[in-house]
Amino acid sequence: MKKQSDLQPAPSSVFHCTVNGEDVQLRLPADKRLLAIIREDMELTGTKRSCEIGRCGACMVLIDGKPVNACLTMAYQCSGKAITTIEGLARPESLHPVQQAFLDEGGYQCGYCTPGMIISVTALLEDIPNPSEGEIEEALSGNLCRCTGYGGIVRAVKRAIDQRRERP
Amino acid sequence: MLLNRQSSGERWRARPDGPGKVTGALAYLTDRTAPDMLIGRVLRSPHPHAAILAIHAEKARALPGVHAVLTYRDVPGLNGYGIAVQDQPVLCVDRVRYVGDAVAAVAADTDAIADQALSLIEVEYRLLPIVESPAAALADGAPLLHGDGNILHRTDYKRGDVDVAFASCTHIVEEVYDSPRQMHTYMETEGGLFVPEKDGRLTVHSPTQHGFMDRLQLSRITGMPEERIRILSSPIGGSFGGKDELNVQPYGALLALKTNRPVKIHNSRKESVRAGLKRHPMVIAMKTGIDANGAILAHQVKITADTGPYATLGAEVLNFATEHALGPYRYGSVEVDSVSVYTNNGMSGEFRGFGGNQAIFALEGQMDRLADACGMDPWDFRLRNMRESDAPGPFGQPIAPTNGAKQAWDALEASSLWQERRQNESAATVLRSESSGGMKAPWLKTGIGAAFIMHGSGLGVGIPDPGGGRIKLAPDGKIEVQFGYEECGQGLLASLELMLIEQFGFAPEDLRLVIGDTDVVPNSGSTTASRATTMMWKSLQRLRPGFQKELLAAAAALLGLPEELLRLGRGGIWNSRAIGENRGNRGREADVEYADLAAAAGDMAGIDISGIADTGSGNAACKHGADVDVTEDTEERLLLTYRALAGKTPRPIVAETSFAFPASPFPRTGAHYLYTFAAVAVKAEVNTLTGRVRVLEQYHAVAAGPVVNPQGYLGQIEGGSIMALGYALTEEALMQQGQYATSNLDTYLIPTIADAAGEMAIEPIEELPEGDNYGPRGIGEIGSVGLAPAILAAVHDATGKRLNRLPIDPLQLAERPAFT
Ligand code: FES
Ligand code: FES
Numbered sequence: 001m002k003k004q005s006d007l008q009p010a011p012s013s014v015f016h017c018t019v020n021g022e023d024v025q026l027r028l029p030a031d032k033r034l035l036a037i038i039r040e041d042m043e044l045t046g047t048k049r050s051c052e053i054g055r056c057g058a059c060m061v062l063i064d065g066k067p068v069n070a071c072l073t074m075a076y077q078c079s080g081k082a083i084t085t086i087e088g089l090a091r092p093e094s095l096h097p098v099q100q101a102f103l104d105e106g107g108y109q110c111g112y113c114t115p116g117m118i119i120s121v122t123a124l125l126e127d128i129p130n131p132s133e134g135e136i137e138e139a140l141s142g143n144l145c146r147c148t149g150y151g152g153i154v155r156a157v158k159r160a161i162d163q164r165r166e167r168p
Numbered sequence: 169m170l171l172n173r174q175s176s177g178e179r180w181r182a183r184p185d186g187p188g189k190v191t192g193a194l195a196y197l198t199d200r201t202a203p204d205m206l207i208g209r210v211l212r213s214p215h216p217h218a219a220i221l222a223i224h225a226e227k228a229r230a231l232p233g234v235h236a237v238l239t240y241r242d243v244p245g246l247n248g249y250g251i252a253v254q255d256q257p258v259l260c261v262d263r264v265r266y267v268g269d270a271v272a273a274v275a276a277d278t279d280a281i282a283d284q285a286l287s288l289i290e291v292e293y294r295l296l297p298i299v300e301s302p303a304a305a306l307a308d309g310a311p312l313l314h315g316d317g318n319i320l321h322r323t324d325y326k327r328g329d330v331d332v333a334f335a336s337c338t339h340i341v342e343e344v345y346d347s348p349r350q351m352h353t354y355m356e357t358e359g360g361l362f363v364p365e366k367d368g369r370l371t372v373h374s375p376t377q378h379g380f381m382d383r384l385q386l387s388r389i390t391g392m393p394e395e396r397i398r399i400l401s402s403p404i405g406g407s408f409g410g411k412d413e414l415n416v417q418p419y420g421a422l423l424a425l426k427t428n429r430p431v432k433i434h435n436s437r438k439e440s441v442r443a444g445l446k447r448h449p450m451v452i453a454m455k456t457g458i459d460a461n462g463a464i465l466a467h468q469v470k471i472t473a474d475t476g477p478y479a480t481l482g483a484e485v486l487n488f489a490t491e492h493a494l495g496p497y498r499y500g501s502v503e504v505d506s507v508s509v510y511t512n513n514g515m516s517g518e519f520r521g522f523g524g525n526q527a528i529f530a531l532e533g534q535m536d537r538l539a540d541a542c543g544m545d546p547w548d549f550r551l552r553n554m555r556e557s558d559a560p561g562p563f564g565q566p567i568a569p570t571n572g573a574k575q576a577w578d579a580l581e582a583s584s585l586w587q588e589r590r591q592n593e594s595a596a597t598v599l600r601s602e603s604s605g606g607m608k609a610p611w612l613k614t615g616i617g618a619a620f621i622m623h624g625s626g627l628g629v630g631i632p633d634p635g636g637g638r639i640k641l642a643p644d645g646k647i648e649v650q651f652g653y654e655e656c657g658q659g660l661l662a663s664l665e666l667m668l669i670e671q672f673g674f675a676p677e678d679l680r681l682v683i684g685d686t687d688v689v690p691n692s693g694s695t696t697a698s699r700a701t702t703m704m705w706k707s708l709q710r711l712r713p714g715f716q717k718e719l720l721a722a723a724a725a726l727l728g729l730p731e732e733l734l735r736l737g738r739g740g741i742w743n744s745r746a747i748g749e750n751r752g753n754r755g756r757e758a759d760v761e762y763a764d765l766a767a768a769a770g771d772m773a774g775i776d777i778s779g780i781a782d783t784g785s786g787n788a789a790c791k792h793g794a795d796v797d798v799t800e801d802t803e804e805r806l807l808l809t810y811r812a813l814a815g816k817t818p819r820p821i822v823a824e825t826s827f828a829f830p831a832s833p834f835p836r837t838g839a840h841y842l843y844t845f846a847a848v849a850v851k852a853e854v855n856t857l858t859g860r861v862r863v864l865e866q867y868h869a870v871a872a873g874p875v876v877n878p879q880g881y882l883g884q885i886e887g888g889s890i891m892a893l894g895y896a897l898t899e900e901a902l903m904q905q906g907q908y909a910t911s912n913l914d915t916y917l918i919p920t921i922a923d924a925a926g927e928m929a930i931e932p933i934e935e936l937p938e939g940d941n942y943g944p945r946g947i948g949e950i951g952s953v954g955l956a957p958a959i960l961a962a963v964h965d966a967t968g969k970r971l972n973r974l975p976i977d978p979l980q981l982a983e984r985p986a987f988t
Contacts, residue, residue, distance in 0.1 A: 045199035046192020048405075050355050051437045055913040058355055086192035099190040103182050105173065106879040109887060110657025111189030112355040112405030118190060137922040144913065146353050146406050147657045148883055149890030150924040155173070 017078045019044075020088030026075070034073035035059045038085055046086035046115045050144075057143030060116035061085050067123040069142075086115035089122065097167075098122045098160045107156030109147035117143045121157055129164055171930045176878035183662040183879070184681065185403065185655060196405050197373040198359035202430035205361070206235055208423045209282040209433070210416070211272040211289050212443060213264035216512035216906025217311070218293035220262050225272060228288040233281035236426045237289065238273045243422065245391035249414045251381060255314065256478035256515075258389055258418040264293070265313055265477035266512055267907055268443030275423040275431050298906045302451070302472045302509035313477065313510040320475050320508045321483035323490050325563055328501025330455075333466035337457030339541035345454070345530035346973040348900035349474075350447035352519060353918050356405020358444065359434030362420035369396045370421060375404035377412040377654050378694035379686045389418050390425060397421075402684030407656040408891070409518035410445050412696055413480045438911045445517035446901055448473045448485055448508070452493065452530040462542045462552050464500065467534075469493045471506035471527070473516070480517040482508045484631070487838035488624070489523030494562035495531045496573040496622035496845065497553045512906040518696065520888065520952045524623055525895065529974060532619040532957035537970060545593065546961065547586065550620050551577055557937070561843070562622075565629070565834035568942055572845030572871035573622065575933045579869035580618055580847035583929070586867070588851075589616035589965070611857045611985065614864065617961025618849040619954040624840025625698040625946050626829040631838065634693040635703035636826030639711050641719065643820075645811025646680040647672075651707070652692035653700040654684055658948055659880030663701055666877050667708050672716065675738035678810055690824065698844070698946025699829055701876055705943040707825050715823035722817045723808050740809035830942055844945045845871040848889075848954035852962035857985060859978025861897055861963060864926045866955065871933035872945040881947060882930055888951025890924045896956040897923070897975050 012027045019042060026041060038047050038061070048058035052071045059070040062084035063077075089096035095103065098121050108114040117140065124131055124139040131139065136157055145153060173180045188194030225237045240247055240259040247261065248254035260269050272289050276282035299305045305318040312318060334340060360374025370392065376382045379399040387394040404411065416433040424431040435443070455468040471489055475482035486508040493504055519525075539549035554573050561567040580586055608614075627633040642648040649668060655661050661681050668674050682688055692703060716736060723741040724731040735744045832841040851865040868885050875881045898917040902909040910916045936942075956974055963981065964970050971980055 039199075043201075044192075045195055048196075048355070049434070050357065051913045053437075053912055053914055056355065090191050095187075095190065102190045103186045106180075106183065106186075106883060108186070108189050108657075109659065109883050110355065110404060110406040111185070111194060112196065112657075114189050115192040133925070137920075137925060141920040141922050144353075144355065144918060144920065146355055146408075146891070146918060147887045149886035149888070149893075149919075149928075150921045151886035151928060152879075152883055153921065 015075050015079045017081050017083055019083045020085060028075045030074065030076040032075045033071055034061070034075065034078055035070035037075060038070060044085050044087050048112055048115060050112070055144070056113070057116040057120060058113055060119040060143065062119060062123060065123065065126060067120050086119060089118065096122065097163055098125065101160035101163065102156040105152055105156040105159050107148065107152040113143060113145040117145065117153060121160060125160060125164060130161060169931070171875065171878060171882050171932050179666065179878050181662065181666065181879070183659060184665050184676065185661050194403060196356055196403055197361065197375055197400065198356055198405070198434045200361045200373050201432060202361060202363055205430040205432050206275040206277060206423070206427060207279045207282045208273060208275050208420055208431040209279070209286055210270050210419050211274070211286045212439070213260070213267055213269040213271055215264060215293055215295060216267050216298045217296040218264050219296060220260060220264065220271065221292040221294055223271065224290040228274065228285040231281065231285050231288060233277040234274060234285045235429065236275045236423055237285065238422055238426060239271070242426065243389060246388040249385050249389060249418060250479050251413055252481055252484060253479040254388065256480065266514060268515060269477070270419065273419040273423055275427050275429070299510070299512045300905060301511060302474050305509045305511050313512070318510045320479055320510055321486050322507045323487055324506065325490060325502065325504045327564065330466040330468045330501045330503045333501040334455070334457050336459070337465050338460040339538065340455060340457040341534060341537040341541055342455045343533060343537060343972055345452045345533055347450050347452070347526040347529055348895070348974055349449045349514065349516070349903065350519065350895050350899050351441065351901045351916055352406070352408045352410030352445065353913070353916070354406030354408060354410055357435040357437055357440040358411065358415040359432070360416060360420055361430060361432050362424035363430045364424050364428050369398060370425060371398045371400065372417060372421060373400045374417050374420065375407060375411050376401045377407055377409070377656065377696050379654070379684060380652060380691045381694065382414060382417055383686050385414050386417060386421050390421055399686040400684055402655040404654060404656040408520040409522065409696065412518050412694065413445060415444065437913065441901065441908055441911050441916070445480065445515050445519065447519040448475060448482070448516040448523065448526065450489065450526040452526060454530055454534045456534050456538055458538055458542055462544050462549055464497060464538070464553050466501050467494070467499045469504040471504070473506070473508040474511050474513055475508045476511060476513050476515040478515060480515065482516060484838060485518065485523040487628070489527040491562050491624065491839065492524040492527040492622070493531055495528065496555050496620060498555055498559070513903045514901065514908060520891065521949045522697065524949070525892070525953050525956065528619070528621055528953050529957045533960060533970070533972065535620070536961050536964065547577070547581060547618055561832065561839060563834070563836050563839045565832040565836060565839040567832060567841050567843060568830065568940065569937050570843055570845070571937060572843065572933070575871045575935070576845040576847040576869045577620070579931055579933060580849055580867065583849055583867045583869070585616060585849040585851060585865060586618065592616070611855060613854045613856060613966040614851060615854070615962040615965025615967070616849060616851045617958045617963070617965050618847060619957035619961065621846040621848070621950060621954045623844050623846070623950045623953060625702065625842050625844060626831065626840060627697050627699070628838035628840050629831050629834055629836055633699070633829035633831060634691065634826060635699070635707060635829055636690055636692045636824070637704065637707040637711065638690050638822065638824040639715050640820060640822035641810060641814050641817070642680065643814055645809060645814040647674055647678050647810060648680045648682060650682045650689045651704060652683070652689040653704065654695040656695065658884060659877055660695070660700060663877040663880055664704055667705060671708050671712055673736045673738070678739060690826065692826070698948045698950070701946045702842070702943055703829065705876065706827070709943065710825040710827070711823045715821070718821045718823070719813065722821060723813055726813065726816050727807055734807070737804070737806065739806050741807050741813065742804050743807055842942055842945055844947065844950050846950050846954055848958045850955060850958040850962050852959055852966065854963055854966045854981050856967065856981060856983040859980065859982030861959065861976055861981070863893060863959065866926065866928040867931070868929070868951065868954070869931045869933060870947060870950060872947045872950070873936045874934045874944045875932050876944045881932060884947050885930050885951035886928055888949065889928065889955045890919050891952045892955035893923065894919045895974060896959045900975055
């Protein structure tokens with residue numbers, strides 16, 4: 001059984017960061033998980049919870065442009081960082097090109113892995129605009145999908161790559 | 169023709185639920201919250217088998233922030249659940265039978281407090297001997313897990329005398345096939361939000377494949393009348409059969425009712441693994457004999473399934489396995505004996521394929537071995553023994569005539585993958601790795617294998633299998649379509665939308681699709697057994713004539729035009745192209761000046777006779793309306809919007825249908841009437857240094873009637889197949905002494921994008937026998953069946969080794985390298 005001392009929450013402090021471009025100040029225990037902060041405190045539920053051990057990628061967000069598992073990230077690690085969730089990708093008038101590619105190719109079924117998958121693809125293409133098959137596999141092997149068998153996902157990634165290439 | 173985006177043309181459409189899914193805006197049921205909500209948690213047994221001596225909940229109840237601690241004493245109604253048999257306790261009374269058994273439930277202000285409360289509940293247990301396997305459960309003197317013993321269900325089937333037939337066989341193959349406990353691994357774990365309403369009703373937001381079944385079960389448990397419970401059940405973050413049975417709903421419901429506060433439960437992955445259903449591990453012994461010409465004379469099967477501690481659908485799964493252990497083949501004589509056994513392992517239950525995966529893995533292994541024995545090509549051997557198109561089903565039951573077996577066989581035979589294998593055979597090269605892959609590392613061996621699948625859809629004889637739906641013109645002018653089926657990700661909404669567009673002529677923006685709400689939808693049965701697509705298609709076929717006629721009659725009355733001149737279309741009622749052509753027959757009374765129409769339209773809000781440029785007709789004539797005689801005109805025009813029609817029609821226009829899924833007129837529970845066929849070929853590479861198998865290329869032929877929704881079809885076969893890849897290569901929820909040896913996705917390995925690499929070609933065979941009006945067959949399950957046995961065949965082709973256990977153990981394929 002837990003000792004009483006274990007049950008004391010870590011003392012709260014104030015953290016500043018931006019989430020989807022907006023300044024955010026939160027008073028939180030330093031070890032609170034970013035996933036809980038996003039989903040519960042900020043009520044942005046596009047970021048999903050599934051394994052909570054960094055294996056499935058359902059919780060993927062961008063921190064300063066790099067894909068990170070929000071379930072493994074603690075509040076103090078976000079201090080001063082720019083966080084982008086799936087809700088921050090689309091513009092009011094149009095989907096992000098990666099989102100559009102997933103929509104066009106049917107790169108999703110139940111959709112539960114999709115936000116995390118799209119975040120990982122976005123990060124990949126920012127990093128390597130024209131990735132090889134091997135690079136795609138490597139970049140996405142931390143994102144599990146149980147529904148699609150990845151066929152539609154791979155087609156969506158390729159479409160996103162092609163469209164990026166066509167854009168000036 | 170291979171199915172892909174290009175070959176689907178305009179039928180390839182963005183799904184209606186797509187934008188919400190790619191933007192993250194779609195709130196799943198486990199994303200929902202309510203003001204003042206509490207967090208619910210369940211205390212589960214740490215022991216696979218124990219007597220409960222006492223439960224002390226006082227300390228937990230006294231903890232600040234705890235609002236309720238429930239034990240079995242707090243279950244107002246039936247303390248049991250199960251779709252078929254209600255033998256699983258909601259909260260255990262005096263005994264626990266597996267590590268997921270629930271003993272108490274807590275509602276607290278926060279998750280941390282709830283967690284602490286669980287740790288304060290003291291349960292005194294007396295450990296009981298663990299029944300670790302079906303063999304142990306069936307042994308003499310085994311502890312009895314239930315009052316009437318350790319057997320959930322036995323079934324058998326016999327035709328002819330196998331013992332006599334074996335005596336005249338030239339070759340007999342005997343093998344025992346072992347299949348693993350596969351986890352559904354839906355990405356969204358079980359959960360939901362449970363809200364007591366002001367009027368005393370209870371609203372349940374929780375994924376399930378059959379809202380009305382949950383309502384019935386929760387009514388039994390809570391003692392509330394069914395109508396007082398509302399189940400909201402879609403969207404679902406994956407289910408695959410695993411969320412059909414109740415999971416957290418009883419606890420959420422009871423806690424919400426007890427505290428009169430909304431309660432949210434969302435299982436951790438660990439809890440999901442521990443408490444949730446898995447695919448039944450089965451041991452299937454087969455003995456099959458053939459004559460000198462390769463005809464099967466006798467087929468004997470013994471199936472033993474580990475069903476875990478409680479029934480759920482274990483009996484039904486066993487019936488299905490029994491039927492599918494026979495498959496699309498002819499036998500001189502047959503004998504199947506099956507038993508599903510209670511153990512202290514995890515719960516087994518419904519899972520995509522429903523017992524067919526295990527049975528077909530064994531059966532196809534048997535066919536390959538028999539082909540070996542008589543020196544035939546394995547595919548030719550299957551043809552030699554294949555059922556005729558008008559043959560009865562596996563149990564001798566009448567089934568819908570089908571040529572699917574031969575169609576699938578032919579398609580695979582013609583596939584480039586199988587042709588490659590045929591060439592390899594005739595080239596008779598010693599080193600297959602060289603013949604099919606060019607120069608490669610000598611420890612990489614490639615092979616090609618195939619499997620054949622016959623899969624029943626619907627629930628089968630003797631099980632209520634209702635279908636139906638409702639369509640209406642809603643007051644706001646939307647065509648509202650209501651079905652009791654769920655969106656688990658399979659693309660049900662997209663299929664429904666496409667059918668409505670194609671069959672009725674509606675446009676997507678005319679439609680409102682309503683599912684997953686027991687207060688609104690008709691009870692059209694479960695979203696299981698590959699039945700929902702067939703049921704929706706059939707429902708729409710039945711609804712269309714009446715609904716269309718009513719809409720057109722109402723429009724005709726308003727417009728003063730004969731019905732025959734009108735048709736349904738995008739946005740509303742259009743004049744039919746046939747008007748001008750048919751005019752001669754109809755005479756003068758059919759003539760209506762367009763000006764009259766326009767005048768009639770003028771006082772109808774919503775009428776729109778312009779803005780139809782997007783119909784492709786490029787029709788700009790409407791603005792000259794007053795000069796145009798519609799009856800003289802073969803150009804199509806929108807005459808009356810659905811909204812205007814809804815505003816003017818004196819009574820609501822609604823059509824509803826209900827009927828039963830087609831069943832065989834045959835007195836055997838579970839026997840199927842509609843079957844789908846598939847053939848799968850796969851090229852796999854075995855690394856004989858590591859024993860690892862990699863799939864390089866797949867081909868799937870699926871004979872399931874017309875493709876309703878190309879994107880969904882492709883997704884179901886691809887997704888099912890990769891699930892079978894995991895079944896074949898990596899997935900097993902191992903248990904040791906009744907405890908899961910794996911608790912999360914770091915040790916339970918489902919395929920990643922890298923594992924799923926390789927080409928996959930999918931060829932739908934759409935042609936049905938003439939006069940078949942059962943419509944498209946469901947394909948939700950069949951894709952998940954064939955790849956595993958096909959991989960085993962490919963492994964044999966590559967290495968000469970016949971394996972009999974899934975997932976493949978690399979140690980069986982690793983070889984000591986010979987450096988010469
Ligand atoms: S929930 Fe974070 S990786 Fe799975
Ligand atoms: S779409 Fe369901 S998990 Fe990926």
